[in-house]
Amino acid sequence: MKVAILDGYSINPGDLSWDPLEKLCDLVCYDRTSDEQIIRRSRDMDGIYVSQCVITGEIMDALPRLRYIGVTATGYDHVDIAAAKAHGIAVTNNPAYSTEAVAQHAFALILELTNHVGSYHRSVLQGDWYDSPDFCYMREPISLLDGKSLGIVGYGRIGRRVARIAEAFGMTVNIYSRDPEAARKSDILTLHCPLNSENHGLINRDFIAGMKDGAILINTARGGLIQTDDVLEALRSGKLAGAGIDVLETEPPVRPHPLIGAPNCIVTPHIAWMPRETRQKVVDVSAANLASYIEGGTLNRII
Structure with a gap:
């Protein structure tokens, strides 16, 4: 053959x-x-x-x-x-080959947006700690996941794995398919659903308006689930405190892409599945x- x-x-x-x-x-x-x-x-x-x-x-x-x-x-x-x-x-x-990998990457994005490890590391390399008058210093605010809520859109294998990790961090899990109010009451919203004609552009201006002020958006599913310009607007206004994006609607992206370099937005090149x-x-x-x-x-x- x-x-x-x-x-x-x-x-x-x-x-x-x-x-x-x-x-x-x-x-x-x-x-x-x-x-x-x-x-x-x-x-x-x-x-x-x-x-x-x-x-x-x-x-x-x-x-x-x-x-x-x-x-x-x-x-x-x-x-x-x-x-x-x-x-x-x-x-x-x-x-189901990438369940654990994608769940892990979703939390890598979440932790970068809440703990800013990369940013602090770059600050140390630039000499900021050498010059600090104190034993530590605040560059960007760090927030605790324990006690926060995580909304999951798409509760298949990956969504369920993400939920277990969230619970280990002490988070409350809200499942969008069971409770449409999950978006409104979640501190972090993460997407794990397949893309289809019904949910294309799901995360748009109206959807984001119904989210919690200062929420974080994570997308390791498909780029077409979000309306790029609406997410960018929300990041600029502060409606979204941050976004972690591993997938774009067109890959590789066409230069310049609005989310690459957007405020408080981390973009990785579709690597969640790649261990x-x-x-x-x-x-x-x-x-x-x-x-x-x-x-x-x-x-x-x-x-």
Whole structure:
């Protein structure tokens, strides 16, 4: 079986081995594949793996040999599932591989916004502690999580893991799907829901107006969940005390992006899912999915 990984770099920039997959098939791996290269690189393949490459029905029409598409992520909206079904192409994904990693990153953003560790470290490097008349000094206010409330939008695997961490910090957890007032009464609001047509732009001016004054917004889910200009306005006015953003609607962003450099806004480059252990899990599950397909099984089959 001939298989191509079309965009493998984000999963394996060189610190992992593709050996689990190479044992199962004749494997070719490309770091990146442009839209114009997809058909040419896939034409002789029985299967392909994709992370971000968009696989349309038209592409499938041009690939009569293709019988398997492995998505090396949880979301598979970049693959035309209806077209794959019509072509008799099996599609698998990697569910739940990043639960712990994304929950951890959400709290990394929260803690940076409440404890400002990076800012204080830079201050020390600049010599401020050497010059301090006291044994400590206040550069930015530090706030305690214990006794605060965390609102969670999206209470799936990641949302539940975030809730357990919050409770360990002594926080009260408000679940938006059970209590729409969660946004109004939460000190921190964190997004962990999939993006769909119903919630696109959910965090807009009206939504933010209903949030607690001085709340913090965290988004490690999908960039399209927020209205960028409305969040920027809220940060500038102080309605939002801070924001921690790991995802943008267009990635990589187009320069200049309004939230990059915005006041009290931390932006990381879609890395919540990226610990080495998590990426190794992607490789292992992808191999298990392919082995199951070869044997006639349905492990993590979408169709």
